[in-house]
Amino acid sequence: xxxxxxxxxxxxxxxxxxxxxxxxxxxxxxxxxxxxxxxxxxxxxxxxxxxxxxxxxxxxxxxxxxxxxxxxxxxxxxxxxxxxxxxxxxxxxxxxxxxxxxxxxxxxxxxxxxxxxxxxxxxxxxxxxxxxxxxxxxxxxxxxxxxxxxxxxxxxxxxxxxxxxxxxxxxxxxxxxxxxxxxxxxxxxxxxxxxxxxxxxxxxxxxxxxxxxxxxxxx
Numbered sequence: 001x002x003x004x005x006x007x008x009x010x011x012x013x014x015x016x017x018x019x020x021x022x023x024x025x026x027x028x029x030x031x032x033x034x035x036x037x038x039x040x041x042x043x044x045x046x047x048x049x050x051x052x053x054x055x056x057x058x059x060x061x062x063x064x065x066x067x068x069x070x071x072x073x074x075x076x077x078x079x080x081x082x083x084x085x086x087x088x089x090x091x092x093x094x095x096x097x098x099x100x101x102x103x104x105x106x107x108x109x110x111x112x113x114x115x116x117x118x119x120x121x122x123x124x125x126x127x128x129x130x131x132x133x134x135x136x137x138x139x140x141x142x143x144x145x146x147x148x149x150x151x152x153x154x155x156x157x158x159x160x161x162x163x164x165x166x167x168x169x170x171x172x173x174x175x176x177x178x179x180x181x182x183x184x185x186x187x188x189x190x191x192x193x194x195x196x197x198x199x200x201x202x203x204x205x206x207x208x209x210x211x212x213x214x215x216x217x218x219x
Contacts, residue, residue: 024205
């Protein structure tokens with residue numbers, strides 16, 4: 001039987017996983033719906049584009065919160081810590097290097113005040129690495145099990161973990177294909193980057209919520 005201290009630590013880690021998941025799910029809803037309350041409401045081309053709206057503080061705050069939780073997360077093995085910590089660093093990288101402003105002229109942005117077109121490239125790199133690390137977490141780390149027979153609930157959770165990991169990877173692939181080959185076409189009017197970023201964040205959030213035993217927890 002676990003001691004009172006061990007039970008408290010287990011509850012704390014479950015709560016942290018749930019909070020990470022909740023923040024991931026809420027982020028697109030908060031910035032998009034909040035952005036519609038601006039003077040002349042319209043959708044940004046991406047979640048990151050809300051950095052240049054009145055939703056900047058919430059965007060930066062939520063991303064920073066996710067990053068800090070990931071940096072403080074401790075898993076069962078060293079690889080869990082490494083992947084979570086890297087994910088946190090990548091999230092902070094997106095905060096420090098915002099996307100381009102697309103104002104028609106070069107503008108210095110971010111913590112380090114670099115040209116926005118250069119900052120965008122760094123931002124995209126960190127964003128890609130962020131979701132790749134989270135996908136790895138869902139596909140290969142969350143699906144592991146303790147020695148013994150795998151129970152029905154664990155099998156169900158693994159299905160969700162794998163589905164979320166695949167959805168995140170496919171979303172990143174779709175964003176990359178659009179950015180490389182379809183930017184500037186009529187497809188841009190559908191805000192594909194915003195859509196696929198939101199889908200990836202939802203998958204990330206669901207994966208961590210399930211990891212926090214919100215769904216299909218062992219009896």
